[in-house]
Amino acid sequence: MEQRHLGRTGLRVSRLGLGTLTWARDTDEHDAAEQLKAFWEAGGTLVDTADVYADGGAEYLLGRLCEGLVPRRDLVIATKAGSVLDADRRVDGSRRHLLDALDASLERLGTDYVDLWQLHAFDPHTPLEETLQALDIAVATGRARYVGVSNFSGWQLAKAATWQLSAPTLRTRLAGTQMEYSLLQRGIERELLPAARDLGVGLLPSSPLGRGVLTGKYRHATPADSRGASEQLAPFVAPYLDDTAGRIVEAVSTAADGLAVTALQVALAWVRDRPGVTAPVVGARTAQQLRAALSVETLSLPDEICRALDDVSAPVHHYPDHDWSTL
Numbered sequence: 001m002e003q004r005h006l007g008r009t010g011l012r013v014s015r016l017g018l019g020t021l022t023w024a025r026d027t028d029e030h031d032a033a034e035q036l037k038a039f040w041e042a043g044g045t046l047v048d049t050a051d052v053y054a055d056g057g058a059e060y061l062l063g064r065l066c067e068g069l070v071p072r073r074d075l076v077i078a079t080k081a082g083s084v085l086d087a088d089r090r091v092d093g094s095r096r097h098l099l100d101a102l103d104a105s106l107e108r109l110g111t112d113y114v115d116l117w118q119l120h121a122f123d124p125h126t127p128l129e130e131t132l133q134a135l136d137i138a139v140a141t142g143r144a145r146y147v148g149v150s151n152f153s154g155w156q157l158a159k160a161a162t163w164q165l166s167a168p169t170l171r172t173r174l175a176g177t178q179m180e181y182s183l184l185q186r187g188i189e190r191e192l193l194p195a196a197r198d199l200g201v202g203l204l205p206s207s208p209l210g211r212g213v214l215t216g217k218y219r220h221a222t223p224a225d226s227r228g229a230s231e232q233l234a235p236f237v238a239p240y241l242d243d244t245a246g247r248i249v250e251a252v253s254t255a256a257d258g259l260a261v262t263a264l265q266v267a268l269a270w271v272r273d274r275p276g277v278t279a280p281v282v283g284a285r286t287a288q289q290l291r292a293a294l295s296v297e298t299l300s301l302p303d304e305i306c307r308a309l310d311d312v313s314a315p316v317h318h319y320p321d322h323d324w325s326t327l
Contacts, residue, residue, distance in 0.1 A: 001043030001297055004278050008200030009175045011115070011146050013076045015272060016294065017046035017204060019283035024057030027285055032061055033069055034287035040070045042294045048178070048204070048281045050080035050120060051105050063110035078116035078204075079105050080150055080178075082123065082131075093123030093131035102134075102143055117144035118178060121151040132163060132171070139172045148176035148201070154191030161199040176202040176278065182271055183248050183313045184210035184240050190321040197276045205271050208280035209293075213240040214267035216253050251312040255305050268296045270309055 003012040018039045023032045036047070049058045059079060066072045081101035084092045092098075102117060117138055123131060138144035149160060157177055164171045177196055179188050181203065188203075196203055209215055212227055218241060227233040249263070256263045271280050284290040301309075 001045075001294075003045070005202070006116070006146065006148075006204075006278050007173075007175045007196075007202035009146060009173070009202075011076070011175055013046040013279050014044040015279050016044060016268075016297070017048050017078075017279045017281035018044055018290070019206070019281040020047065020049040020058040020062060021053055021283045022285055023049070024054035024061045029061060029064070031286055033065055035284060035290045036062075036065050036070055038287050038291055038294065040074060042291075042297070044294070045074065045076045046078060046204075046279055046281070047075050048078045050083065051101050051108075052080075052083045052085065052120070055085070056104070056108050059105055059108040063108055067110065072111060076115040077109065077111065078118060078148075079109070079114050080118040080120040081105065082120040089125075091121045091123045093119065093126040093128075093134075095130050095134045095137075098131065098134035099137060102138055106143060113143055113145060115145045116148055116175065117146075118148040118150045118176070119152075122149075122153070122156045128160060129163065132160060135164075136171050146175040147172050148174050148178065148204075150178040150206075152177060152179075152192070154188075154195050157192055157201065158195045158199065161195070161201055165199070174199075174201050176204050178204040178206055178281065180207045181205035181274075181277070181280075182208050182210040183214060183252065183267055183309060184245050186313060186315045189315060190317060193276050202278035203276050204278055205280040208271040208282065209264060209267055210240050210245070210249075211237050213237065213245060214249060214252055214263060216249060216256075216263040219246075219249060219253070248309075248313045251309060255301075255309065259299075259301075259305070261299060262292065264292055265296045265299050266301065266305070266309075268293060269299045269301050270306065272296065273300070273306075 001014045004015050006013055081098050082091050082093050135147040161174045164173050181188055227237050252263045252266050256266045282293045
């Protein structure tokens with residue numbers, strides 16, 4: 001699998017990442033092992049997790065699999081901290097919480113360091129400089145090799161990245177930002193993606209298949225074994241089942257038919273090769289689903305197909321999202 005640099009850093013990762021959101025919850029140890037092995041054998045390196053996935057279970061399972069299945073040195077392990085399972089406070093970006101969370105993650109993962117440590121979300125109640133100092137401490141103490149953020153808005157990312165760059169000998173630059181990005185969700189193109197590209201921050205798109213909708217599985221009905229049919233994840237899928245999304249899904253399916261490939265391959269290739277993207281993070285319930293995603297490695301979309309998909313899914317840009325002189 002092709003390797004790409006994450007942002008303006010020396011860290012190289014596979015251009016597809018393996019997500020573990022469902023591990024230890026909907027994906028058991030056997031299926032997780034099959035996924036990780038298939039990913040590794042395909043040349044994949046980037047494995048993304050978080051301390052809140054299955055309440056730490058995903059990290060623990062990944063750590064167990066690294067003990068004997070796949071060499072730790074072959075993986076770029078990324079995890080996140082900051083989200084808390086608290087009804088009154090969903091994000092805790094305090095230095096105390098973040099560093100405690102990192103230590104707990106390392107223990108569950110069974111490793112001395114993570115390759116990429118990410119803030120899961122922006123905390124409006126903690127001074128940003130305190131939150132970012134936790135990232136610097138993590139790198140200085142060897143507990144993290146690189147750092148990044150997730151779910152920051154455009155101005156939040158720009159503020160954080162600029163703060164880190166303002167003292168390069170004291171602070172660690174942000175390597176990446178993880179955000180939802182797909183043909184069904186192009187909101188980051190307004191401000192966040194231009195900021196990331198300008199500041200040298202690589203993009204790791206999450207939900208690159210539009211929460212599964214871009215595979216075409218929901219075109220005519222909701223499969224009984226799908227996320228859209230599950231009590232827990234149905235609200236997650238529902239926003240992408242409207243008429244606007246339906247028109248985009250039909251365009252993807254038409255392109256797939258013309259290229260004799262699958263809708264999954266078309267949707268994933270589109271986001272993988274967008275400017276500023278380093279590696280979409282793909283989650284799967286089974287190894288079979290993951291192998292279908294990995295098969296996109298050999299596919300490059302023709303320019304005319306990309307333009308058609310761009311047009312049908314184009315977000316509305318108004319002042320001041322883009323250069324005012326072009327509006």
